[in-house]
Amino acid sequence: MKHTNFLNPAKFPFFYGYFIALLGTIGIWASIPGQTVGVSTFTDPVKDTLGLTRNQFSFAYMLGTLASSLLISRAGRWFDKYGAQLVAAGASFLLSISLFLASWSQPITSTIQSLFNYHHWIIPFTVMVILFFLFRFSGQGVLTMSSRNMIMKWFERFRGRVNAFSALSISLGFSIAPVIIDKLITSQGWSGAWRIMGVGLLVMTFLIILFYRDSPEKHGLKPDGVPPKSDCKALESKALKNFEPQQAFKSRAFWMYALMLAFNSFFITGFTFHVVSIFEDAGFARSQAISVFIPISIVSVSFSLVFNFISDWVKLKGILYVMIGGGFLASLGLAMLHTDCGLYLIILGAGILGGLFSVLNAIAWPRLFGRKFIGTISGKAMSMIVFASALAPFLFSQSFSLFKSYSGVAWLAFCFMVFIAVASVKADNPRLPNKQI
Secondary structure, three states, X not given: OOOOOOOOHHHXXXXXXXXXXXXXXXXXXXXXXXXXXXXXXXXXXXXXXXXXXXXXXXXXXXHHHHHHHHHHHHHHHHHHHHOHHHHHHXXXXXXXXXXXXXXXXXXXXXXXXXXXXXXXXXXXXXXXXHHHHHHHHHHHHHHHHHHHHHHHHOOOOOHHHHHHHHHHHHHHHHHHHHHHHHHHHXXXXXXXXXXXXXXXXHHHXXXXXXXXXXXXXXXXXXXXXXXXXXXXXXXXXXOOOOOOHHHHHOOHHHHHHHHHHHHHHHHHHHHHHOHHHHHHHOOOOHHHHHHOHHHHHHHHHHHHHHHHHHOOOXXXXXXXXHHXXXXXXXXXXXXXXXXXXXXXXXXXXXXXXXXXXXXXXXXXXXXXXXXXXXXXXXXXXXXXXXXXXXXXXXXXXXXXXXXXXXXXXXXXXXXXXXXXXXHHHHOOOOOOOOXXX
């Protein structure tokens, strides 16, 4: 593809990677309609219009998410083969079309029911399973993964510092998204809100085609914009080996980091989905349950900023163990929420988990295995993350049904953290024999 001087990264007035960081962050914001935070606001009006119960609607969401997790690994391979521009544009366009289809889900359901003269909940249920699959695959999966990976490919020594900006911006964007979406639903109705977001995704698709670029090397540039100084202390100041995907998947490091990230997705999704019930079971009011996300967000943003900034100089496994510590605290907090210290444990633990997820999910894969096959490697990890998020609401619910509390899933999570802590002792970075990073 030929570019004008303005659109050619090599002719840009400053290092194009910083523009990429901004664009990639906007791309992840654009995935919000396919994220849990973007879908949950629609739950009540959509299920009521389609005649589905809350359990049926939630089960449709789980099936759609599970199905999407099976294809995200393939999307990672597409990223490596075709590049960020094409894959992200395709995901953005698919999410846009999915939003338009979702806005017409009621007439689509009525048409099918009339065509077959069969009025049963299974028809709107099936329609929503398909729509949720499209939402989760294109939004939470491919658009998020390709935008984040693109940013990481443009930086090496400055990766942590750039990710600090991106992670903070994403956190703020995701925090205010439910308020904006709720206002859209109130003013335009749920179908109108989905159509407006669909138009926004079409605009995003156009911006991706114009400005997304796969890597600096393709335009005669170097990662970070400048070569490292001779006395540079950053851990990636030297050329390191790029691992083939199959080599990466045989390493202990891949599985430990991927499982820890999947645990975060499982715990945070399950906790968020059932937060009111969890707190009511422990004797708290609904208002206290909702307000808990404010201190959790403060802890999360604080840890994200600090550890993103220092990640360019510290060992990755040290950050992993801090995150494991957060998992222990969160699990204990859930099990002991009825006690005086339980609330503080879960706030601190969930905050650490969320903050360090934004660090490791971005920097771990290029740090551990190089940038060349980052799509395939991170895509497999993303499929595990999405799969875990799909199972969480159901398993949390089963714990409450079987034990009349959430202690069962809490202690299961604690035991899993013990396993991860022990197994990660030898989860060294395979790129250097001296395990420096």
